[in-house]
Amino acid sequence: MAARQFNPSRLETARIRRGLTKLALADSAGISSRMLAEYLSGSYDPPEPTVRRLGLALDFPVQFFFGGDLEEPSLHGASFRSLSTLSARQRDQAFGSAIFAVSLSRWIEQHYRLPKPDLPRLSSQGPEAAAEALRDEWGLGERPIKNVVHLLEAHGVRVFSLAEECAEVDAFSFWDRGTPYVFLNTWKSSEHSRMDAAHELGHLVLHWAIELAHSRETEQEAQTFGSAFLMPRGNVLADAPRHPQLRHLVAAKHRWNVSVAALAYRMHKLGLLSDWQYRILAIEIQQSGYRRVEPETQPRETSQVLEQVLRLSRDSGISINMIADQLNIPVSELNRVVFGLVLTSLPGTDLPLTRRRARPDVKRIQ
Numbered sequence: 001m002a003a004r005q006f007n008p009s010r011l012e013t014a015r016i017r018r019g020l021t022k023l024a025l026a027d028s029a030g031i032s033s034r035m036l037a038e039y040l041s042g043s044y045d046p047p048e049p050t051v052r053r054l055g056l057a058l059d060f061p062v063q064f065f066f067g068g069d070l071e072e073p074s075l076h077g078a079s080f081r082s083l084s085t086l087s088a089r090q091r092d093q094a095f096g097s098a099i100f101a102v103s104l105s106r107w108i109e110q111h112y113r114l115p116k117p118d119l120p121r122l123s124s125q126g127p128e129a130a131a132e133a134l135r136d137e138w139g140l141g142e143r144p145i146k147n148v149v150h151l152l153e154a155h156g157v158r159v160f161s162l163a164e165e166c167a168e169v170d171a172f173s174f175w176d177r178g179t180p181y182v183f184l185n186t187w188k189s190s191e192h193s194r195m196d197a198a199h200e201l202g203h204l205v206l207h208w209a210i211e212l213a214h215s216r217e218t219e220q221e222a223q224t225f226g227s228a229f230l231m232p233r234g235n236v237l238a239d240a241p242r243h244p245q246l247r248h249l250v251a252a253k254h255r256w257n258v259s260v261a262a263l264a265y266r267m268h269k270l271g272l273l274s275d276w277q278y279r280i281l282a283i284e285i286q287q288s289g290y291r292r293v294e295p296e297t298q299p300r301e302t303s304q305v306l307e308q309v310l311r312l313s314r315d316s317g318i319s320i321n322m323i324a325d326q327l328n329i330p331v332s333e334l335n336r337v338v339f340g341l342v343l344t345s346l347p348g349t350d351l352p353l354t355r356r357r358a359r360p361d362v363k364r365i366q
């Protein structure tokens, strides 16, 4: 076996993942900033006791720093929601979890056959038309979408959950070497998370050519896309309640499985609510606390691909701990990006059976 080689890029990944400045890390590990800079640049390898102190300061196991390079995703077309209220540190921290998720995704692709990405490029049209075009292309008609995460996965999007440290980050997405990725914060209501997923889908099909897809304009486009994709015009015009009170909206939102605020917004956009009606409803939604706690919320959507992969792996004797060992990534970091599905895939526990008709299909390669 080759001698263990300290890998400075892994030290940098761990630092970013923990949201520590270089100064804070040096302080916490009891070393000088100059020495830390030397270690990070690869000029010197830190002695074992220093690696241990760095590991403690970062809450990463020592062996993590001795693995091969973790490929950084290219993050092409990366977009963050609420970027304006997000610090660079929080953004980098979320990207840090993306590095681990992409490593896991590559491992999965080596061992399982997943649906191929088939997202069209729709940037030449407006967001409303693009949402309609994508529905057409995917044969969805005007039907409400049962499960947005499963739909994205069936079309080759890799969907992961965001760690709890990133509570300020709603969601983000990016393209990496032809594969689209979406990250969803599992701390939000199911309805908000579905809209986040549709919003990120909007970025992926509309803003794939933009280096950092984030401006007021692209945000608005993604928002309009998400709203139109989850609540198709004709369907809302046919089925939304006329002159609704708030309780009618709460009852009606289940049809599209969206938040009550999102339904009111869409109905206003489609002219089913006047400016005045919309303003009154928005105030009532605010006063009822529905912006913070969604009423009559539905169960959360999780990844079907990850569930199947973890189940199939477990059946062939491979636990997530073994995957983490192979990748030399702390298992706690993998657990954070797989929607907590690991809790249900411990040996000896039965997984809920996957519905027969449910897509996407995951197959072991060998």
Ligand SMILES: [Zn+2]
Pocket: 079, 080, 081, 199, 203, 218, 219, 222
């Ligand atoms: Zn966005």
